[in-house]
Amino acid sequence: MSGVRAVRISIESACEKQVHEVGLDGTETYLPPLSMSQNLARLAQRIDFSQGSGSEEEEAAGTEGDAQDWPGAGSSADQDDEEGVVKFQPSLWPWDSVRNNLRSALTEMCVLYDVLSIVRDKKFMTLDPVSQDALPPKQNPQTLQLISKKKSLAGAAQILLKGAERLTKSVTENQENKLQRDFNSELLRLRQHWKLRKVGDKILGDLSYRSAGSLFPHHGTFEVIKNTDLDLDKKIPEDYCPLDVQIPSDLEGSAYIKVSIQKQAPDIGDLGTVNLFKRPLPKSKPGSPHWQTKLEAAQNVLLCKEIFAQLSREAVQIKSQIPHIVVKNQIISQPFPNLQLSISLCHSSNDKKSQKSTTEKQCPEDHLYVLEHNLHLLIREFHKQTLSSIMMPHPASAPFGHKRMRLSGPQAFDKNEINSLQSSEGLLEKIIKQAKHIFLRSRAAATIDSLASRIEDPQIQAHWSNINDVYESSVKVLITSQGYEQICKSIQLQLNIGVEQIRVVHRDGRVITLSYQEQELQDFLLSQFVMDLKVAARLWFSFLVTNVKTFQKVMFYKITNGVIFVGHSKKFSGIKWKVETLFIKWSCLCLHLALVYYDFFQMFPKEVSRNFDMKCLQINYKYKEEITCKGVLFLKTIIRKCLFSTLKLSLYK
Amino acid sequence: MRKILSPRVRGYRQDFLKIAQVYPVPYLTGGSESSCVVFNLDTMEAPPVTMMPVTGGTINMMEYLLQGSVLDHSLESLIHRLRGLCDNMEPETFLDHEMVFLLKGQQASPFVLRARRSMDRAGAPWHLRYLGQPEMGDKNRHALVRNCVDIATSENLTDFLMEMGFRMDHEFVAKGHLFRKGIMKIMVYKIFRILVPGNTDSTEALSLSYLVELSVVAPAGQDVVSDDMKNFAEQLKPLVHLEKIDPKRLM
Numbered sequence: 001m002s003g004v005r006a007v008r009i010s011i012e013s014a015c016e017k018q019v020h021e022v023g024l025d026g027t028e029t030y031l032p033p034l035s036m037s038q039n040l041a042r043l044a045q046r047i048d049f050s051q052g053s054g055s056e057e058e059e060a061a062g063t064e065g066d067a068q069d070w071p072g073a074g075s076s077a078d079q080d081d082e083e084g085v086v087k088f089q090p091s092l093w094p095w096d097s098v099r100n101n102l103r104s105a106l107t108e109m110c111v112l113y114d115v116l117s118i119v120r121d122k123k124f125m126t127l128d129p130v131s132q133d134a135l136p137p138k139q140n141p142q143t144l145q146l147i148s149k150k151k152s153l154a155g156a157a158q159i160l161l162k163g164a165e166r167l168t169k170s171v172t173e174n175q176e177n178k179l180q181r182d183f184n185s186e187l188l189r190l191r192q193h194w195k196l197r198k199v200g201d202k203i204l205g206d207l208s209y210r211s212a213g214s215l216f217p218h219h220g221t222f223e224v225i226k227n228t229d230l231d232l233d234k235k236i237p238e239d240y241c242p243l244d245v246q247i248p249s250d251l252e253g254s255a256y257i258k259v260s261i262q263k264q265a266p267d268i269g270d271l272g273t274v275n276l277f278k279r280p281l282p283k284s285k286p287g288s289p290h291w292q293t294k295l296e297a298a299q300n301v302l303l304c305k306e307i308f309a310q311l312s313r314e315a316v317q318i319k320s321q322i323p324h325i326v327v328k329n330q331i332i333s334q335p336f337p338n339l340q341l342s343i344s345l346c347h348s349s350n351d352k353k354s355q356k357s358t359t360e361k362q363c364p365e366d367h368l369y370v371l372e373h374n375l376h377l378l379i380r381e382f383h384k385q386t387l388s389s390i391m392m393p394h395p396a397s398a399p400f401g402h403k404r405m406r407l408s409g410p411q412a413f414d415k416n417e418i419n420s421l422q423s424s425e426g427l428l429e430k431i432i433k434q435a436k437h438i439f440l441r442s443r444a445a446a447t448i449d450s451l452a453s454r455i456e457d458p459q460i461q462a463h464w465s466n467i468n469d470v471y472e473s474s475v476k477v478l479i480t481s482q483g484y485e486q487i488c489k490s491i492q493l494q495l496n497i498g499v500e501q502i503r504v505v506h507r508d509g510r511v512i513t514l515s516y517q518e519q520e521l522q523d524f525l526l527s528q529f530v531m532d533l534k535v536a537a538r539l540w541f542s543f544l545v546t547n548v549k550t551f552q553k554v555m556f557y558k559i560t561n562g563v564i565f566v567g568h569s570k571k572f573s574g575i576k577w578k579v580e581t582l583f584i585k586w587s588c589l590c591l592h593l594a595l596v597y598y599d600f601f602q603m604f605p606k607e608v609s610r611n612f613d614m615k616c617l618q619i620n621y622k623y624k625e626e627i628t629c630k631g632v633l634f635l636k637t638i639i640r641k642c643l644f645s646t647l648k649l650s651l652y653k
Numbered sequence: 654m655r656k657i658l659s660p661r662v663r664g665y666r667q668d669f670l671k672i673a674q675v676y677p678v679p680y681l682t683g684g685s686e687s688s689c690v691v692f693n694l695d696t697m698e699a700p701p702v703t704m705m706p707v708t709g710g711t712i713n714m715m716e717y718l719l720q721g722s723v724l725d726h727s728l729e730s731l732i733h734r735l736r737g738l739c740d741n742m743e744p745e746t747f748l749d750h751e752m753v754f755l756l757k758g759q760q761a762s763p764f765v766l767r768a769r770r771s772m773d774r775a776g777a778p779w780h781l782r783y784l785g786q787p788e789m790g791d792k793n794r795h796a797l798v799r800n801c802v803d804i805a806t807s808e809n810l811t812d813f814l815m816e817m818g819f820r821m822d823h824e825f826v827a828k829g830h831l832f833r834k835g836i837m838k839i840m841v842y843k844i845f846r847i848l849v850p851g852n853t854d855s856t857e858a859l860s861l862s863y864l865v866e867l868s869v870v871a872p873a874g875q876d877v878v879s880d881d882m883k884n885f886a887e888q889l890k891p892l893v894h895l896e897k898i899d900p901k902r903l904m
Contacts, residue, residue, distance in 0.1 A: 393780075
């Protein structure tokens with residue numbers, strides 16, 4: 001064969017014929033496959049007419065259609081087989097069941113049709129509803145309604161619950177977020193007041209005065225922590241703050257500098273035991289958060305520590321005539337003899353233990369608030385000076401320092417000029433000077449007041465000026481007599497109270513410097529009283545004394561204290577009072593007498609001799625013993641008696 | 654008035670002492686800042702040049718230095734940050750003219766002195782500075798440490814230095830801002846090259862950046878200063894990286 005011919009492939013259906021019989025020799029006898037009609041019959045036989053209506057109808061329609069298709073076949077088969085049915089068994093004909101079922105269905109349909117037609121006429125048959133119980137039909141719809149309502153409600157509830165769940169979730173998230181946001185907003189507020197920086201995952205802040213010019217080596221760092229111990233279930237406390245600050249342990253509590261002036265403590269062993277009294281914390285603004293008060297208190301403690309460190313450093317380094325003593329938290333110095341100035345740092349922590357102990361002793365009277373305030377001001381001045389632009393170097397490579405100090409080299413300043421540049425006084429010296437001045441001023445005021453209260457005539461007036469310096473105050477003192485102010489206008493003194501001296505400027509231009517001794521001022525003022533009396537007496541004695549007869553008897557009394565009035569005259573023309581010794585305290589009495597006489601003689605204007613000798617009115621400081629009031633009264637009554645007996649006039653109104 | 658020499662310029666003590674015997678030296682107190690170097694040129698002979706260091710007397714001051722640079726466009730943000738971090742003062746600007754003088758002796762390395770004057774502040778004294786070699790100490794030290802002597806002088810400094818034998822090596826103009834934080838000084842400035850020697854008006858910028866220097870002048874031995882400087886430099890990152898730059902490595 002030349003070419004490969006196309007191979008014929010025959011395809012057979014896979015359906016194999018059913019084996020009818022296997023012969024003895026192995027040959028198979030196949031059943032012939034069913035023909036179409038035979039297949040249809042087979043299927044029809046399998047129809048189950050007792051099934052549901054739909055399938056039955058379809059199948060019945062299908063079989064009906066098929067049955068109609070083959071009416072000829074079926075009828076012919078029927079005809080053929082009707083005879084055969086009588087003869088053959090009915091199961092051999094597949095359409096038998098179909099036919100029977102159809103026939104019975106037809107029968108029934110006919111019956112139904114008949115009944116319906118009869119019922120329609122309503123002559124022979126009517127439809128009567130069957131009476132039913134009312135309840136069951138009613139119950140059914142109610143329960144049905146209930147059940148349906150329940151179901152629908154359940155559905156609605158489900159939706160609502162879902163929504164509520166979502167809402168609560170969002171609310172809790174919001175709350176958490178709010179706390180989160182609160183921390184950030186608090187942090188923002190904190191940042192507006194304090195310097196913060198982030199180091200790693202910690203937030204640190206700076207509460208020292210270094211950025212304001214302080215050179216104190218304390219670091220002053222505080223830490224900002226998040227307050228997470230919050231129970232969302234419990235009620236959030238009103239003062240809850242999501243932010244908390246942690247201050248260094250040595251800055252806790254509150255502190256202040258106590259400055260007090262006392263009489264010299266006789267026992268040196270008492271040093272170092274300063275009564276700390278817990279000052280109530282300064283009221284913070286009502287809206288300020290708790291961290292603000294905490295930080296401010298810590299900053300105050302730091303400032304007090306700096307002030308005290310500066311003071312103690314100066315106390316040790318600066319040489320003074322009387323060395324200052326630094327003991328524990330107290331600096332003691334002596335501004336004046338018998339006087340002690342003590343500056344102490346009172347730092348009270350917030351422990352409950354110390355609170356109990358400090359409420360025992362509280363004596364704030366000797367604390368000078370002014371000086372404490374001034375200490376704070378001075379240290380701030382010092383801070384500002386370090387930051388001032390005169391310290392900045394020009395040219396820029398030069399070191400920091402005062403501008404004038406840099407010029408001291410090129411311009412060849414000498415030691416005095418350099419010393420004048422440098423602030424020679426430290427904090428301690430300034431405070432001591434201020435304390436001295438305050439003490440001197442208060443003592444001068446006390447002296448003037450005591451004199452004024454003791455001596456009724458003449459009167460002393462003191463006009464203190466409102467505007468004073470830290471180192472100088474001034475007061476204007478007037479010494480007058482009641483009713484005779486015009487006469488005594490000349491005694492006006494201006495006292496300038498300085499740090500260690502009192503300078504007196506008289507109206508007539510004299511300037512006298514008094515030291516800090518209390519007695520000097522007192523003596524000086526008393527001498528001024530006497531001046532006043534001198535002037536008054538002089539005036540009195542410039543008038544004529546007329547009635548000689550009334551003074552025929554002039555009494556003189558010797559008092560044991562050594563005052564001797566020596567005055568005698570038989571004739572009135574020219575009263576010569578020769579006073580040999582006179583106390584200063586008696587001079588007032590003298591003046592009083594003189595004025596009494598003046599009054600008296602004014603009423604009876606008479607001639608008075610001009611022979612009054614001013615020299616007689618000598619003042620002798622020799623005798624300074626106190627005169628008792630009794631003695632004064634005694635003398636007064638004597639003189640009055642003398643007067644009244646002669647004149648029978650009442651002079652004392 | 655006869656002007657007097659002070660014996661505090663480093664390296665010339667003996668010579669000055671000789672002259673000081675002739676003219677009385679006024680009493681001076683304080684540290685090196687109050688030293689007076691004012692020069693009398695009439696009767697001076699050129700003394701032999703020696704370079705013996707000053708022993709005793711003043712405290713040995715060291716300069717701790719960290720340097721970095723920023724480009725022009727980042728200057729504003731750096732200035733803002735420095736204003737926030739540094740002490741609360743009015744911002745200071747400066748305009749300085751610096752001249753570097755060299756004295757070539759027998760030794761290989763010349764002796765360097767820096768003379769600086771302020772161009773915008775009248776009346777400010779001139780500033781003479783000696784900077785020693787950087788101390789090769791431990792690596793842990795974060796800043797460059799070198800010996801430093803600072804003196805304020807009068808205006809005829811350049812004439813004196815020329816007479817002493819110094820020759821001007823180079824000069825430049827520095828213009829910028831000055832900040833301080835405690836004892837630390839922060840300078841942010843631009844260097845201008847002088848085109849015509851001696852004429853400070855004709856300048857041109859050397860680069861498009863600003864030099865940032867963090868320096869502290871402190872007595873020797875205080876290494877805690879360098880830690881503070883490092884902490885401060887950390888706060889300026891990432892705007893500027895301040896680090897220890899060895900000048901020898903740049904040569």
